[in-house]
Amino acid sequence: MTDTLESAGPDAADSPHYLRALTDMADRRTVVAGAAIYNDMGVKLVEKGARIDSRLYDRLVQHKLREPIDRHLSIDNPVDVPALVAAASALAEQDALCALLADALGSTGRLLAPLRSLALPPSMACKLTVMREQRPQLFQHSLQMMAVAIYLGIKSGLGERDCSALAAAALLHDLGVLYMDPVWDDPGHKVVGPQRKHLAAHPISAMLMIRDMQAYPPSVAVAVLEHHERMDGSGYPRGLSGADITPLGRILLLAEVVAAFYEKYEDMPAQRLSLVLRLNHRKFPSALVSHILPLLREEVARDSALLPLGSDASQQIDLLAEAFAYWDQLKAALPGGQGGAAGPAAPRGTPTGAFAFADARLMALQKALIEAGSHPRHQGELIAQLQGDVLGMAEVGLVGREALWQLQSILNASHRRWPRLADRATPEDAALADWCEWVARKL
Template identity: 70%
Template sequence: MTDPFLAAPPPDSPYYLRALTDMANRRAVVTQDAIYTDNGVKLVEKGARIDSRLYDRLVQHKLREPIDRHLTIENAVDVPALMAAGQELAQESALPQLLAQALDGSCDRLLQPLRSIPLPEPIACKLTVMREQRPDLFRHSLQMMMVAVFLALKSGLGERDCVSVAAAALLHDAGVLHMDPSWMDPHHKVQGAQRKHLVAHPITSMLMLQDAGVYPQAVAIAVLEHHERMDGSGYPRSLPGADISPMGRILLLAEVVTAFYEKYTDMSAQRLSLMLRLNHRKFPAALVAHVLPLLQEDETRESALVPLGADAPAHIDTLADAFAQWEQLKAALPLAVRQEPGGVFAFADARLQALQKALIEAGSHPGQQGDLLEHLQGDAVGLAEVALVGREALWQLGSIVNACYRRWPRLSERASPAEAAVADWCERALERL
C-alpha cells in the first residue's frame, strides 16, 4: 500500500462543495482571497459571497488549494461553540452521563481539553459544515471525543496528551464530509466505489489534519488508525495490534463504544458488553477493562430483553446456514487453493474460524443451541439473551463479507475458483442478513 503520509491533501469533492455552498445560502460565507483553478484561472474574486449558485462553477474545476483556506464564515465553529455543544450533548445523552458518573459526576473533565484544541480556519470551516449540514456526524464526533478523553484519563494520560486525543477524536471523521451522504442511511448498502470511499475516509481525514499544520503527528496517525483492529482485521492498513499507536487504540475503541450507543437506543450497555466480550481479540484489553465495569445491567433488563426472544431461532438458522455453506465450498476446493497465502479464501476462512471459536467459547455456536432452545421454552429472558448473541454474531458475519469485498474489490468477477467460492458465499450470506 502506498504510504498515506506522503500523499497530497485531498481535492474538494463534489459532496463537500455542495454541503459548503448550500450552507452558504443560510449564513454569510465570503472569500478572503481570490479562488483559482490549478492552472491559474481565477474562478471567484476576493470578497465575493459564496452560495449554492457557485456550485456548478466550482465543481467543474480542480482548485489550486482547498476552498476552505480562503473563506470567512459567519458564526463559524470555535472553542466556545464546541464547549456549548458538548455541554448540551452531555445533558441529553446517556453515554456522556455514564462516563461522567465514573469520574466525578460532572462532564467538565471530558470537555476541558476542548479549550486547548487549535482550530485554524480550514478546520473551523469543516466543523461548521459538519454542524450545519451533517448534524448527526457533528454529534457523533463530539460524543466520541468525550469517550476518547475518558479513556485517556483512565489510562493516566497528562493534560497535553488529552488535548491531542480530543483533537484526534473530534476530527477523526472529517473525511466523511467528502463522501456521498447516502452511505449514512441505515438502510443503504455500501457497495462498489462507495466501499472504496468508506475505506479511504481515515486517510482523507488524516491528510486534512496534516495539511492544517498545527497538530502533532501522533494525532494524524491516530485518525488514520481509528478503524484498525488489534487482530489485524481493520482498515485501511490491516495493522496488527502491536503496530497500532496508543492514541490509535483509544480512538478505535472510542469509535465502537460511541457507535453502539448511537445505533441502539435499547439495551445499549448490554449489547456493547456482549460485543466486547465476544470480540476480545479485536480491541485493546487494557482499555476495554475501563469500559466493561460501566456496562452493568440496569433494573429494566428483563422487560427490555423479553421482546427479542422470538428472533433467536431465526438467528441460529442463519448462522448455521452460513457456516454449513462455507464448509461445503471449502470441501470442494483443493487444499492448495484453500491455503494460498494472502488469498481471499484463506482470509475469509480465518475470520470465520475466529467467529466460530468465539461463539463456542461463549456457548453460543449454532451446533450447541439446538437442545438449548428447547430447554429455554418459556424462559423469555434466556431466549432473548440467545437472540442478542445471535444478532451480534450476524453483525460479525456481515463484517466478514464487507472485509472480503473491501480487500478484493473485484471479487464479484470470480477470476479464480477461490474467488468464485468466496463470492458465492458472500452473496448467499447477504441474502440472509
C-alpha cells in the first residue's frame, strides 16, 4: 500500500471512541487483561489479570499504547465462530434478505458453511464483541453483508476456502467505524464538505488493522479497502475502476449496496435496489448483479402493488431539470465553455480538475437517465401516460429519488476530493462551488 494510505487511517490503538466503547462494555461483562498493558514509553498502565472497566478510560486515553489494547483481553461470552453461526442462523430466520439468500441456495446451512473455517484471532473477536454489544446495528449490517458476499461467492464458483476469506472480509469490513465518533450513527447528523474525509478513511483503518493482524490472506485486507469503490471509478478511497478492483473487492462493493438497501428501506427494498442496480449498471460488476436481480423480481412484482410512490415525481423532475440547466449555464460562462444546453452528447469543454470531474459525473448521470427513459426532458410526457399505473409511477418516483441522491453524491465527492473548493481559486472552481451550494440548498 502507498504511504498515502498509511497516513490516512487513524491510529487504532489510541482511538478514544473505541476505548470508550470497550471500557463501557466492560462495565456490563467481565473483561480481564491477559497481559500487562504498557504505553509506548514502557510504562505499565494496567497489571496482568486486572479487571477492565470504564474507570480506566481516562487513564488509558491519555497514552499511546504500545500495542492495541484488545490483543490480550479475556472477555466473557465473546463473539467466536459458534456465536457467529448462531447469530447468522437467527438472522436468516428473521431477516427478509438473508432468508431470500438461504432459500436461493437451498438451505441456511449451505449459506453459512464457509464460517466453519473462519479465522478469528482474539483481537478480532474482541472488536466484533464490542460491535455486537455497543453498535448492534453495525454488527447486524456486517452479518447481512457477510451473507450476501458468501452468496455471491458461491454463485461465482469460489471454493469454500475462498468463500471463508470472503466471509472474513465482509464481516470485518466496517471495523474502522468502531474508531469513529458514534455521532455518525445519528440520522440527523448531516455530514458535508471536508468532514467526509473521516468517513472516507474508515476502509483504510479497517484494512490496516486486518493486514497488521497477519491472520488472513492479503486479498482480505485489499477487499476491505475496496468495499466502497465503484466500477466506473466514482467510489473511494482510491477511485479505482474496472479491472483495478480485485475479485473479492467487487463482491464486497456489491454486497455493501445490497445489504444497505434492505436495512435502510422498510418499504419496497427489492424494487428500489433493482432500479438502482439497473440505472447504475456502470457502477457495479454486471456478472455479479446478474446473480442478484433474479432474486428481486418476485418481490418487486408483489411490493409494487402495495405502496404507491411517485406523487412527488413532478417536483423531482423540475429539480433535476433545474440542476442540469444551471450546470449548463455555469459551463457556458467559463472561458472556452460550450454554449447552449450541454446534454450527454455535447462535446466536452476545456475545464479541468474538479470541474471536469463533476462534468463527467453529470454527463454520465444524464446518459443513464436517457437510457432508462427517465431524463427530465422525457418524463413529463411519460408521467401523463402513466396516470393510474401504480407500478409505473412507483418506478418514476424511485428514478427521481435515485437521481437526486446522485446529485448529492457528486457534491459530496467534489468536496471530498477538493477540500479547498470553496476558496474559488479558479473560474472553474468558483463555478463548481456555486453549483454545489445551489444543490445543497435545493436538497
